[in-house]
Amino acid sequence: MNWETVIGLEVHVQLATKSKIFSGSSTTFGAEANTQASLIDLGMPGTLPVFNEEALRMAVKFGLASHSSINHRSAFDRKNYFYPDLPKGYQTTQLHEAIVNHGYVDIPLENNEYKRINVLRAHLEEDAGKSLHEDFQGHSGIDLNRAGTPLIEIVSEPELSNAKEAVAYLRIIHTLIRYLGISDGNMAEGSMRCDANVSVRPVGQKELGTRTEIKNINSFRFVERAINTEVERQIDLIESGGRVIQATRLYDSIKNETRPMRSKEEANDYRYFPCPDLLPIEIDDAYIEAVRDSLPELPDQKATRFQKDYQLSAYDAEVLVVSRELADYFERCVQTSKADAKLCANWVTGTLLGALNKGATDIEQSPVSAEKLGGLIARIADSTISGKIAKTVFDALWDGANSADEVIEKEGLRQVTDSSAIQGLVNEVVDQNPEQVESYRAADEKKRKKMFGFFVGQIMKASKGKANPQQVNQLLLEKLEK
Amino acid sequence: MPLDENQVNNIAQLAHIEINPEDISHYTRDISNILDMVKQLEQASTTDIEPLSNPLEQIQRLRADVVTESNQRDKLQENAPLTEKGLFLVPKVIE
Numbered sequence: 001m002n003w004e005t006v007i008g009l010e011v012h013v014q015l016a017t018k019s020k021i022f023s024g025s026s027t028t029f030g031a032e033a034n035t036q037a038s039l040i041d042l043g044m045p046g047t048l049p050v051f052n053e054e055a056l057r058m059a060v061k062f063g064l065a066s067h068s069s070i071n072h073r074s075a076f077d078r079k080n081y082f083y084p085d086l087p088k089g090y091q092t093t094q095l096h097e098a099i100v101n102h103g104y105v106d107i108p109l110e111n112n113e114y115k116r117i118n119v120l121r122a123h124l125e126e127d128a129g130k131s132l133h134e135d136f137q138g139h140s141g142i143d144l145n146r147a148g149t150p151l152i153e154i155v156s157e158p159e160l161s162n163a164k165e166a167v168a169y170l171r172i173i174h175t176l177i178r179y180l181g182i183s184d185g186n187m188a189e190g191s192m193r194c195d196a197n198v199s200v201r202p203v204g205q206k207e208l209g210t211r212t213e214i215k216n217i218n219s220f221r222f223v224e225r226a227i228n229t230e231v232e233r234q235i236d237l238i239e240s241g242g243r244v245i246q247a248t249r250l251y252d253s254i255k256n257e258t259r260p261m262r263s264k265e266e267a268n269d270y271r272y273f274p275c276p277d278l279l280p281i282e283i284d285d286a287y288i289e290a291v292r293d294s295l296p297e298l299p300d301q302k303a304t305r306f307q308k309d310y311q312l313s314a315y316d317a318e319v320l321v322v323s324r325e326l327a328d329y330f331e332r333c334v335q336t337s338k339a340d341a342k343l344c345a346n347w348v349t350g351t352l353l354g355a356l357n358k359g360a361t362d363i364e365q366s367p368v369s370a371e372k373l374g375g376l377i378a379r380i381a382d383s384t385i386s387g388k389i390a391k392t393v394f395d396a397l398w399d400g401a402n403s404a405d406e407v408i409e410k411e412g413l414r415q416v417t418d419s420s421a422i423q424g425l426v427n428e429v430v431d432q433n434p435e436q437v438e439s440y441r442a443a444d445e446k447k448r449k450k451m452f453g454f455f456v457g458q459i460m461k462a463s464k465g466k467a468n469p470q471q472v473n474q475l476l477l478e479k480l481e482k
Numbered sequence: 483m484p485l486d487e488n489q490v491n492n493i494a495q496l497a498h499i500e501i502n503p504e505d506i507s508h509y510t511r512d513i514s515n516i517l518d519m520v521k522q523l524e525q526a527s528t529t530d531i532e533p534l535s536n537p538l539e540q541i542q543r544l545r546a547d548v549v550t551e552s553n554q555r556d557k558l559q560e561n562a563p564l565t566e567k568g569l570f571l572v573p574k575v576i577e
Contacts, residue, residue, distance in 0.1 A: 017547045024550030033568035034559070038551040042558060054547035075536075082498055084572040131575055141569030269496055279542040 001239070002203040005231050006211075007166050008158035010195040011173050012151050013183045014127065015058045021126050021150035022049030022092065022278075029189050037129070037144035043088035049277055055150040056281065058182035059099045059124050060291045062152060065176050065298055066119050068103025073282050076124075076275040084142050085129035093125035093153075095272045099281070100152075105176070106300075107168040108318065117169050118157040125151050146190075152182075158197065158208065163227035167220050170194060175299050179324050187218050194218075196227055199244070200234045209234070210244040214251050214258055226251035230258045302327055310334065310341035319349045326363045329370045336374025339381035347377055351394055368397045376404035389413050389465050417468045419475065422459075425467060426475045429458045440480060455480070484517045485510055 020027055023040035040047045063070045074097045078090040100122035106114040129144035154173060160166045174192060177183040185192045199211035214230055217223050229251070234244050249258040297305070299321045306317040306327075320330045326348070333344045352373060356366060376397065380390050385408060396407040408414055416422060430437055433455070440451045459472050490510045494501045501509060555568060564571035 019545075019547050019549045019551075024545070024548060026549045026551070034555045034570065035553040035568070036551075037558070038554065039558070050545040051542050052547050053544035056544065080496075084570075084575060132569065133575065136566045136569065136571050137564070139564060139571035139573060140575045141566065142572055143569055269492075271496065274536070276536070279536050279538060279540055282541040 003200045003231075003235050004203045004205075005162055005227075006158045006199050006201065006208055007160040007162070007227060008197040009154075009156045009160065009166060009169060010197070011154045011156075011170065012127075012193045012195075013062075013154065013173075013177055013185070014191040015055050015150040015152060016181065016183050017052055017054045017058070017150055019052060020148035021052050021055050021124070023148055025148065027149050029191075031145055033141075033143040034145060037147060041087070041144055041148040049092065051278060051281065052150060055124060056099070056283070057291055058150075058180070059122065059152050060283070060288060061180045061182055061295060062122055062154070062177065063100035063103065064288070064292050064295060065180055066100070066103035066105055066122070066154075068100045068119060068122065070283070070288050071097060071099050071101060072284065073097065073280055074099040074124075075280040076278045077272045078275045079270045079272055081270060083128070083131075084140065085131045085144070085147065087129070087144060087147065091126060091128065092275055092278070094123035096274070097280075098123035105169065105172045107165060107172050109168070110164065112315075115159075115165065117159050117165075120155045120157050122152045122154045125153060127151050158199075158211075163224040163231070166196060166227055167224050170220060170223055175322060179296055179298055181296070187220070190218065194223055196223065196230075198227055198230045198234070200231060200238070210246050212244065212246065212258075213248045215248055215261065217251055222251060222253050225253070225256060226258060229256055233258065296324070306330075310345070312341065312345050316342075316345045316349060319353075320345065323363065329363055329366070332370035333374040333377065336371050337377035337381060339374075339377050343381060344374070344377055347373060351391065355394075355398060367400065368394070372397050372403060379404050379408060383415060383417065383468070384408060385413055385415050386465065386469060389415065392465075413466060415468050416463055416466045417471065419471060422463075422467050422471050423475055425459050425462050426472065426479050429455060429462060430476075430479055433458070437480065452476070452480070484521070485514045 014027075015021075017027060019025060020041060023038050025038045025041055026036045028036065040049060060070055062068075074094060076092050077095040079093050079095070080090045082089060098121045100119075102121070103119040104116050105119065106116050109115055127146050127149040129142055129147035132141040132143065134141070156169065160169055174185045177192070178185050183191055187193070194217045196214045196217060197211045198214065199209040201207070201209040212230060212234070214226050217226050230249065237244060248261045250261050251258050302321045303314070303317040306312050306320060307314060312320070321327045330344060330348050333348060334341050337344055352366065352368065355368075356362060359367075361367075373394075376390060376393055379385050379393075380387055385393065392411075393401075393404050393407045393413065396411075397404065401407045436451065436454060440448060440455075443451060455476055456469070456472055459476065460467055460469070463472075487506050487510050490506055490513060491501075559565045559568075559570070562570050
């Protein structure tokens with residue numbers, strides 16, 4: 001039987017506010033346990049929450065960037081459950097009236113087309129603390145620094161058809177929140193986390209199969225693997241006569257399997273009700289328009305501009321706008337080099353990204369600044385050095401050299417364009433290889449081409465890569481054909 | 483009666499309240515009576531009335547995004563029965 005997969009994602013994004021959603025505690029990551037947990041975060045009796053205006057603005061920014069409608073009136077609800085890292089016994093969230101509803105994002109597919117994924121809603125809520133289950137005198141340890149950190153939970157419609165699409169969607173969300181500056185999106189630190197609702201059904205069946213929810217997946221790679229593993233499990237289960245039970249599961253990245261979370265059946269009865277401690281939030285059109293005006297240029301807009309202003313291909317533009325930092329780097333590179341933007345795009349997406357990848361670092365930590373790379377590209381553009389020699393200069397810059405010009409001078413890498421010098425090399429190589437010259441002249445057109453390469457190689461070698469290749473070709477041809 | 487004893491047991495479990503088995507029928511009757519009383523409200527016509535999420539006809543005041551709290555861990559943990567390395571200790575949550 002052929003199966004079809006249906007996936008919906010719930011993405012939790014920590015908002016990059018300075019203080020918590022309902023208290024004036026700091027949200028800095030990595031502080032010593034419980035040093036950023038105030039009376040309010042601890043849920044002490046007699047305290048009252050006051051809502052952080054920046055969390056609201058950030059949620060609205062996401063709503064606008066995802067083409068969603070912004071609710072003029074939204075309100076908080078309480079989601080009740082007992083867990084030690086949730087000191088109040090409820091999570092303050094938005095169930096009935098979320099701030100952001102019904103938007104969409106377009107995700108790139110492997111066949112270069114786009115698929116529109118609808119965003120059902122994005123609501124504001126508070127994060128819980130952290131439970132540490134190592135043994136502390138036979139107890140669990142609780143750190144409430146994270147309790148009360150503002151989150152938006154972005155809920156997609158179940159419109160993703162495989163793990164690759166889920167990852168593509170997640171990457172788009174990641175790019176958006178980073179462009180908007182509303183989150184650092186650091187999955188390793190938990191700033192962005194993902195729950196995946198996964199079900200399968202026979203191809204052609206209209207109603208959805210029973211779904212399971214995989215909780216708290218914390219890397220792009222694990223999202224793909226967790227979903228694939230779960231899909232396989234569900235299909236195997238059904239094909240061997242079993243049925244999928246609706247449950248929450250955890251992904252174990254070491255064993256590459258999902259397994260049920262130990263939870264009682266009634267655990268899902270959250271008994272939501274409107275939070276009596278918080279009044280409704282009202283915003284007007286003027287507020288929304290002011291936020292809209294403050295939005296930065298978003299990835300789609302930037303990609304369109306890059307294609308138009310720099311005549312880049314759609315592919316190059318998309319690679320460059322993956323992050324704001326990379327796009328800015330490229331533009332600074334173009335400015336410094338004053339060269340062809342396409343040449344800059346090639347260097348940034350090829351050599352630079354390759355080196356960053358290999359060095360397991362990112363554009364913000366790049367040892368070669370945009371200005372240095374621009375300086376190098378300028379020397380390729382004005383024919384001071386060849387493209388091949390440029391790679392050597394790039395390596396020197398990567399290892400800390402000050403500027404391309406300095407490397408070129410010091411190492412004497414300037415391209416040789418003096419015809420008499422090149423002619424000398426051509427003569428030398430031709431004279432040294434009389435047998436090859438003989439067989440070249442005897443060969444047919446097709447074979448000659450190949451043999452021609454041999455001579456070019458020898459000459460370039462003799463010039464230590466510095467001879468101008470066009471001139472070498474021309475002078476060599478003249479020499480051999482005469 | 484709107485509630486049966488199983489539901490009352492379930493509510494008690496959700497609320498982490500321990501109740502005496504012999505008191506269950508008593509609670510079931512009492513809570514059911516309360517629900518019956520509240521149910522009368524459903525008879526009122528609410529057709530042109532906007533849902534009310536808060537009885538105060540005011541909207542939420544917002545706070546500037548500024549850190550105003552300082553580290554009070556030592557004082558706050560004086561209330562805690564057990565702490566270690568700055569953590570609150572609680573009975574083991576997972577085995």
